[in-house]
Amino acid sequence: MSESAKTGAAITFDKVGKAFPGSGGARVTALEDVSLTIEPGAICGIIGRSGAGKSTLLRMVNGLERPTSGTVAVGGRNVGAARGAELRAIRRDVGMIFQHFNLLASRTVYGNVALPLEIAGLPSAQIRPRVEDLIARVGLETLRDRYPAELSGGQKQRVGIARALATQPKVLLSDEATSALDPETTQTVLRLLADINRDLGLTILLITHEMAVVRDIASHMAVIEGGRIVESGPTYDVFVAPRHATTRSFLSGVTGITLPAFIANRLQQARPEGASEQVLRVTFAGRHATDPMLSQLNSELGIRVNILAGAIEEIGPHPFGNLLLSLDAARADEARAYLERHGLLTEVLGYVR
């Protein structure tokens, strides 16, 4: 960037609630008691199912929605209470990108990126170099005079990103920005966002229903369900030791490991009478490896395990792995204690006869 970039701003949600008027005088609670702090320069992914409250949460950061209770602050400024010039100033600090790009069809790439600066009343001599810079940053120099209809989805999102950065915001909001893109284009857009975060230091808050997006880009994450944050923390920590059932179910989609059908169909929560096998998820992080552990279980304790499925993932530079195992239920407590003592995390998924 030719002009010095601003650093990111913290985003804080403090006991935020939001209710909408519903039909017949009823009220729809979209958010309840949401407290979350996103540090300056972090990339935070909010994941949740449809209707969980993600968009409502995001839209509070730029004042498109106001909380019914609690406060939302950007860089210490209370967004919900801001009006007029103060709200406009906050909005200049908060850029946003959208699932369907929201570009003006009648404007070229250049014209779309320049628009927020024209609205802000910047002199045209200052607009040109900044827009050229932004177009170069997102790699669209050769397409600057094209119209949106002449661009691919990934290129359109690059225009959306350049436009969102035009006012040199401290925060970038991403509303399912890669949901309409194919997996390869998703990766290039996520890489671009990560580069922007690294180079400009701005805080990125993104909402998604895809755990892979969180894994690939977010330093921190929060899981939202029924308007409440059910789990949050550094992405690596949540992936390695998910506590909430919703988090686990999102994770089972992304780790690519699910129980084989012949086991899943027979799985019971309670241990049955007689001989049975316990089905276990074992998670290992960083330097802990399972290979020696599983063979030591056999050589030291005489406990044999069956590996049902397994995969190794990376979160940023850190590897972590997941294994699904089954073993004699009568020896399972002993085996789990042994694995936990050696730094592995275990979770009982159920039992099969």
Ligand SMILES: Nc1ncnc2c1ncn2[C@@H]1O[C@H](COP(=O)(O)OP(=O)(O)OP(=O)(O)O)[C@@H](O)[C@H]1O
């Ligand atoms: N303007 C509104 N008026 C009434 N109810 C609303 C309004 N906006 C959202 N809601 C309700 O609030 C809840 C949360 O909606 P929200 O759009 O924030 O969820 P979401 O997680 O973003 O879902 P999706 O992924 O489908 O966009 C839903 O029950 C929704 O119907």
